[in-house]
Amino acid sequence: MDLSDEQWLASWRSEQKPQPEGWSFSDLETRMTETPVPWDIDLVYRTALADATSVLDMGTGGGEFLLTFANSLPRDTVATEGWAPNVLAARRNLQAVGVDVVEYSAPDEDVDSLPMPFPDDRFDLVLNRHESYSPRELARVIAPGGRFVTQQVGGDEAHEIGQWFGEHAELPHVNLAHCARELEEAGFEVTEAEEHVGKYLFNDVAALVAYLQLVPWDAPSGFTVDAYAEDLLALHRETGGGPVRLTQKRFWLRAVLCA
Template sequence: MRKTEEQLVASWRAEERPQPEGWDFSDLADRMTESQVPWNLTAIYRASLADATSVLDMGTGGGEFLRSFGDALPPDTTATEGWSPNLAAAREALGPLAIEVLEYTAPDEDVDSVDMPFSSNRFDLVLNRHESFSPRELARVLAERGQFITQQVGGDEAHELEAWLGHHRELPHVNLATMRRELETAGFQVVEGAEHEGAYEFRDVAALVAYLQLVPWETPDDFTVDRYADQLLALHRETAGGPVRLTRKRFWLRAVRQ
């Protein structure tokens, strides 16, 4: 490689780091932007919590988002998290609120394969932000007329990575229409929802590499800067060293168990 390319690869290599605890993109605040969805999930959560007596937060991450509702949470609030590095962070964040955090996740490839660690009719509100779930198990642990509110990442988000890296894990069934149908089959009425397509914009390839450290499931299993240097250099040339854009997809819905 020419010296300038060697320097580029070295700068990208400096962005490599272990996946951190929690769910925090603040370190990239001045290096990336992302489209905002037209709904206000915070307001939606707060409105639903007003009448809730028993709450489950699925996929709480490091507990940061749930903790922000601390003044609105009922005493009977529980959380789950399936990404093991986040468990300790979530328990530390939510412990002062007396919120138990249990290890649980529904595998994307077979969401019905693991039972939720709760009794039937346990909750009257289940919150879920970007976490896979089993509609069947959800119907079991929610009480009659209980609410389920979720925001999800579209399964074909960031599809550009397929062309750039030669691989991208996609879940084409993760979309509003399919999720609505599966929930209705499980005994829910979907009462509202919406979807949105926008974009991420990264200042340069270095910012993209930094972002990919936080979402390793978006990259090939063997992804490192050195292994994919040729592909990253090609992307750098394609963008003339400037911004890199990825498709961003989100959808949300509210469903009531019948």
């Protein structure tokens, strides 16, 4: 399509929308793809839930993912969420299955600075999907012999954003080796772990802009189409108006708190 720079910018501005409640990329289903991870996190969760009696789901978002395990959840299941609009959505979605939602999130820059709002030895299983956590606090709230299961986004994922826009928040310590070592130092035994490097493929710059509205923590500060117009136009020219690729990084692990 032969458009002027201003016409391209106008089309990209239409992608700027408020971040929705919950945690869903359904609006981008036909506009982006990502490499499937080689493990089945649904099966990992369901297997872990099979004999659990007291469960915490950390960073539940709007509760959508936890709801897929509704028939496997024990009566004593609690969730946490740190983003206020999602707290409301999660409470609304999870109340039907009797799951309380507590507002809490460990700060990325200092995970030990905010204690988890639970007593010692409270849970025998903690699930965590893409949420920051304190190994020390986990060791406190998980009962001896209890388990921790997490899937994480690598802290240097999507590093290309920094190359394109001159800024990208990264957490280089968020990788499998470092996280496993920290858990072991806190008293856990890591019993299974795996990591993966893949890619995200966006149809075009417009799809990338839409994606960055959903994950503002991946976007440069103050990201808008107008603020980064020249960078977006340069990327559009570099890709010939076609697909845009980002590096995807994932890892997961299962750990048991030593008695």
